Amino acid sequence: MFGLVIAVAAAVAADGYLMAPHLGKPMSADEVSKWNKTIFPDGQGLPPGRGDAKDGRVLYAQKCASCHGDHGEGATAEELVGEPKPPTPDNPSKAIGSYWPFATTIFDFISRSMPPSAPGSLSADETYAITAYLLAANKIIGENDVISAETLPKVKMPNRNGFIWIDVKK
Numbered sequence: 001m002f003g004l005v006i007a008v009a010a011a012v013a014a015d016g017y018l019m020a021p022h023l024g025k026p027m028s029a030d031e032v033s034k035w036n037k038t039i040f041p042d043g044q045g046l047p048p049g050r051g052d053a054k055d056g057r058v059l060y061a062q063k064c065a066s067c068h069g070d071h072g073e074g075a076t077a078e079e080l081v082g083e084p085k086p087p088t089p090d091n092p093s094k095a096i097g098s099y100w101p102f103a104t105t106i107f108d109f110i111s112r113s114m115p116p117s118a119p120g121s122l123s124a125d126e127t128y129a130i131t132a133y134l135l136a137a138n139k140i141i142g143e144n145d146v147i148s149a150e151t152l153p154k155v156k157m158p159n160r161n162g163f164i165w166i167d168v169k170k
């Protein structure tokens with residue numbers, strides 16, 4: 001035990017901090033900023049930028065359709081497009097337009113994790129455009145509506161009141 005304490009103390013002294021296993025390399029500030037983002041349901045954390053469904057459709061076809069289907073109907077990965085109404089026991093659809101309570105989560109999920117081969121690779125404008133395309137395809141916004149940090153939090157999702165919040169005071 002005493003030996004271990006000395007060894008740790010020496011390692012701390014040598015480098016000024018506890019010696020790491022020296023695997024990989026420290027992440028640059030740029031790399032960290034790609035992952036270090038949180039967008040809240042009310043839109044807090046959304047970056048500047050804008051996009052519409054027309055541009056989003058092109059990007060979707062290039063980067064998403066191979067797994068989610070040509071029109072978001074689902075293929076090897078989940079369906080993204082469905083009827084704009086809450087899920088029911090007869091139709092327990094988890095499509096964005098049916099299940100998701102907040103539109104801001106679409107931007108958040110896509111920007112941090114899609115496409116799976118290159119998460120974080122989409123620009124803010126591209127992510128707003130794809131979000132606009134998915135909202136329009138789910139018939140929640142119009143084809144020409146512009147989606148941005150200002151407009152996205154105002155989009156009301158059909159299943160907005162379909163959840164019971166764990167922090168609600170009784």
Ligand code: HEC
Nearest residue numbers: 063064066067068077078080094096109110114115116130
């Ligand atoms: C290589 C296949 C692949 C590609 C390409 C891909 N996805 Fe996905 N996507 C997945 C898989 C697999 C999941 C499920 C991941 C999970 O549940 O953790 C998923 C989940 C999602 C979800 C959440 C669905 C839900 O209901 O939980 C969204 C939204 C989404 N993808 C959007 C996109 C967008 C937008 C693109 C293009 C920029 C894209 N994906 C490209 C495979 C893919």
